[in-house]
Amino acid sequence: METTYDRVRELIVGGAFPPGQRLTELDLSQRLDVSRTPVREALRRLESDGLVESGQRGVTVIRLSDAELREAYLVRASLEALTAELAAQRQQAGEIAPAALARLTGHADDADRATRAGDLIAGVRHNREFHRHVAVLAGNSLAIGFLDRVWDRILVSTRDSLAAPSRTGQVDDEHRRLVGAITAGDGPTAAALARDHVLSTLSALPGGTSR
Template sequence: MYDRLRAEIVAGEFDAGVPLVELSLAERYGVSRTPVREALRRLEQDGLVERGERGMRVRTRSPEEILEIYEVRISLEATAAWAAAQRRTDFDLVRLRRAQDAMAATAADDPPAMAAANRAVHEAIWAAGHNGTVVDLLSRLNNHLTRYPATTLSVPGRWAEALDEHEAIIAAIEQRDAERAHDLARDHMTKARELRLRIYRDESA
């Protein structure tokens, strides 16, 4: 139930702000209200739904929210890269290189595959920092961004640029240059924020 409803919300089958009525959803999916209520609770934790005046509803999108998400994400991604440079193991480097090579081999005309490959590189960096709290927080933030499905990697020139930026971050991690890894990751995510805002403006125009 949770997986089906989450997938449909992410796919845009429910418009932002639309009320999510337990009875209607139970009839839609052929289940009782109990699993619907549990799914809505989990989706609220994910940041995909919110409480409105008439119950739960699909969370609305806004440029202010994008700024809020990235304000935290920029800081955490920079912290993750810094920690990775400090604590990475040889095995972490192998995983980083494999993820980067897989991203480089991904077709630049397949947005879902591009987004997945990019996420794998970031997750490898998070893991190399060996800080479970940072990984958990970044994973939760990523849930919020699923409501903005268009990937910034589809912006002309961004795919190649992101690959180069990843390469520089990984090199800094390999060299245990924590400050450089921090600054590169911060700049990388700052660019992503600006592109995300541009996409939102274009879609809202």
């Protein structure tokens, strides 16, 4: 069952509320047709997640500075290197079902198809699903939780940049190489590819740098 927290989080991550927008309990309760109590609790939880912040203007959607965004990408790079390596190790040990591994290729196909078609919203969604499925294959629930929070913070600040239309072919090639390393059970290569892929995305952002 979807909670008020889930619904508000989806609105923020989905772009309904842009960075810096003020959120009020009254407006959200009317929009979601719920009382103000669950909205208040949801906003408190979202603040602990780093998606909203309290200040003189009340509660507002976060707006990451360039430095904060870079920090988020560096954390994401480390976490995704870890999950890629763990997924490859599990593949090498025969712990991943063929159907589960095939879904990773399916997510890569969906991301590439949507991005080439110019559907940035779907491209971002499928791109995230691809990377999250790597974490699922890693079998580490703690890593998944941390990655979800980092991805949310990045998406709120850079919804379109993750699709990166200017480097569509490069993104797809990097995805395919990562799938290949995981399929081959090559942990060190999978980790290196995952980390480099995230840092390459960071470098493609306006003003971004991976160093």
